[in-house]
Amino acid sequence: QGELEHRRVKRYYARTNKNHAVRQITQLERRETALLRIASRARSSAQRKVNPTTATPVPQNHKRNLRNRETYISFAESESLPYTTSDEHHHISPSRNFPLHLTAWLAKNRDDPAIKDFLPKLQEHLLGRLSHPDWTGDGNEFTSGQRHRLVVKNERVYTHKILRINYTTYDVRRGQDCLNPRNHSDVMFLAADDDATHPFSYAQIVGIFHADVMNT
Known part of the structure; x- marks a missing residue:
């Protein structure tokens, strides 16, 4: 667990401009946590929208979500962004x-x-x-x-x-x-x-x- 957290901090550090890095890392972590909470609430809300005839969850824009999933990357994924x-x-x-x-x-x-x-x-x-x-x-x-x-x-x-x-x-x-x-x-x-x-x-x-x- 400690090694994973170390990698996480390094991933955040790569996204800063290296000035006041600790503050920027904290902001990035809070932002990511907030986004993950929003995504979790959205999934829970979609699951509560049940089709009365089939009694199965029917998320809004289901087909659109499936189609667009490949065109963006989750914030939980790690991607390096070197300095330029x-x-x-x-x-x-x-x-x-x-x-x-x-x-x-x-x-x-x-x-x-x-x-x-x-x-x-x-x-x-x-x-x-x-x-x-x-x-x-x-x-x-x-x-x-x-x-x-x-x-x-x-x-x-x-x-x-x-x-x-x-x-x-x-x-x-x-x-x-x-x-x-x-x-x-x-x-x-x-x-x-x-x-x-x-x-x-x-x-x-x-x-x-x-x-x-x-x-x-």
Whole structure:
């Protein structure tokens, strides 16, 4: 038990910025405990919602929960997040401990409207990141032939717990936001330059991934 607790503290320490680490570790532990309690209450509440005809628990959004379970990692899981400088635009773990097999996942969720054209959109995104990492195209930049020459190694993407975004604050300092699909998933960002109807765009994070790719 003592060795497990030692590993737990080391895992928390890796998530701090090394300044006042004890206080940050305490905050992380309290936050994780609170989240686990919330999850436990949610499970208990779902189990109390019983179908009167079958007398079996029927959690709300059951199918959705099953489908999305693969797109995020539980906070109880350990994932290293090495230090990077604030000059980096974003930061996710290089871990490959939580793979998601694309072909199997797409087949499993083929009836989900959100999966429509998922693979060509993913290929378009990855090609754009390879060709011009500092700006985003309109989603129709590459031909079908160009997309098919992109190879996702082992047909896998790798799931991560959190994404850290570095940015410059209004008072010209460096700031960082820590995002995850569990409890900090709603984001707002500047709209594209050609969108004059509203200055901001909005999105929700459903998963954080990285992929190893080759453009043949």
